[in-house]
Amino acid sequence: MYRCELCNRVSRPGERATKVVMERRPTEYPSRSKAQRARTGRRAKSHDDPGGAGYEIAKEAIVCATCAEEQLAKEAAQDAAQDADPLGI
Numbered sequence: 001m002y003r004c005e006l007c008n009r010v011s012r013p014g015e016r017a018t019k020v021v022m023e024r025r026p027t028e029y030p031s032r033s034k035a036q037r038a039r040t041g042r043r044a045k046s047h048d049d050p051g052g053a054g055y056e057i058a059k060e061a062i063v064c065a066t067c068a069e070e071q072l073a074k075e076a077a078q079d080a081a082q083d084a085d086p087l088g089i
């Protein structure tokens with residue numbers, strides 16, 4: 001059992017919890033030289049990890065099924081709004 005972090009309702013026994021992402025932040029990963037190792041036969045070769053950029057989870061919540069659905073719908077609406085207006089103007 002758990003308490004939903006959005007509506008504060010205590011779950012029924014056996015009710016599934018869902019983890020939802022509340023906040024994301026952009027991040028960059030630096031390149032790492034010789035980070036990847038691969039063996040081909042007797043030789044070990046190492047490759048550089050190029051690094052890159054992406055998003056990481058900044059805030060996560062354990063919620064009930066109802067709140068998870070609401071949160072998903074909210075996120076889909078936000079994504080649609082961003083697609084229509086990518087610069088947020």
Ligand SMILES: [Zn+2]
Nearest residue numbers: 004007064067
């Ligand atoms: Zn809830």
